[in-house]
Amino acid sequence: MLSKKDMIIIGLIFALALFSLFIFRFEEEEGSVQRAVIKLDGEIIEEIKMDDLEKEKKIYIEGPIGESIIQLKEGKVRMLESVCPNDICVHTNWISRPRQTIACLPNKILVRIIAAD
Amino acid sequence: MELRKMIQLSLLIACAIVLHIIETMLPVIQIFFLPGVKLGLANIITLLALIIFGFRESVSVVALRSILASLLIGTFFSVTFFLSLAGALGSSMVMGIIYTLGKNYFSIVVISVLGAIFHNISQLLLASVLISQIEIFVYLPYLLLFSVPTGLFVGLVVKYLLIKVEFR
Numbered sequence: 001m002l003s004k005k006d007m008i009i010i011g012l013i014f015a016l017a018l019f020s021l022f023i024f025r026f027e028e029e030e031g032s033v034q035r036a037v038i039k040l041d042g043e044i045i046e047e048i049k050m051d052d053l054e055k056e057k058k059i060y061i062e063g064p065i066g067e068s069i070i071q072l073k074e075g076k077v078r079m080l081e082s083v084c085p086n087d088i089c090v091h092t093n094w095i096s097r098p099r100q101t102i103a104c105l106p107n108k109i110l111v112r113i114i115a116a117d
Numbered sequence: 118m119e120l121r122k123m124i125q126l127s128l129l130i131a132c133a134i135v136l137h138i139i140e141t142m143l144p145v146i147q148i149f150f151l152p153g154v155k156l157g158l159a160n161i162i163t164l165l166a167l168i169i170f171g172f173r174e175s176v177s178v179v180a181l182r183s184i185l186a187s188l189l190i191g192t193f194f195s196v197t198f199f200l201s202l203a204g205a206l207g208s209s210m211v212m213g214i215i216y217t218l219g220k221n222y223f224s225i226v227v228i229s230v231l232g233a234i235f236h237n238i239s240q241l242l243l244a245s246v247l248i249s250q251i252e253i254f255v256y257l258p259y260l261l262l263f264s265v266p267t268g269l270f271v272g273l274v275v276k277y278l279l280i281k282v283e284f285r
Binding site: 001108 | 196223227244261262
């Protein structure tokens, strides 16, 4: 199936990919307070502390093609509804850990969880 | 252009369009928080065109396939279309360059894996421009991990196609 050389090269590529996983991991400092950052077209429009979210919260964002609804609940965030055609952002479902990201390209929205003090 | 070549190229484009559309029908695999991992079936035809005809032909197959398939699906000129075009063009160009310069050093399978990787990179580059934030690259390591198995799959399909099917 694969020659030995192929396996070595593909193994190297895989190792590099794994390595990049750790580079991205160490890039940000770890903090105790988790915050959800919501950006629209590159600008931060809302920053919410995840800890004091006992009640459910919904945020309505007017993007270039229409309205998207972000839902925050019990330390988790998700895109509840969006006008975008492919709904990738909605299918991403809940995110709850630092560095996890929801992106909605058609509506230019990015939701990110950061951990900082 | 020779008639035979023209017909073969259009057949390849037709196959690529079918594979592209089939792929959009498949359920998108949702792993962790990734925006969706795809097999890259149409890349089989890109690689075939590259090996049978060459660099220029494979890029034109890719461009025509992306445009025609998006017209059939109904995503023409939408964000999805531009993303798929960017990924397809980026990966086909990288594969073409690697194949023409170093086909003695790299096998088809390796070229396919590299193509899958550059598909993701060029797609994320365009995505970061569209959404005007570079943070979207947090997806890159995860996508790179998945481009190894998907690239392997495509590369192996092409390898056995070339053995089993006689072209020309």
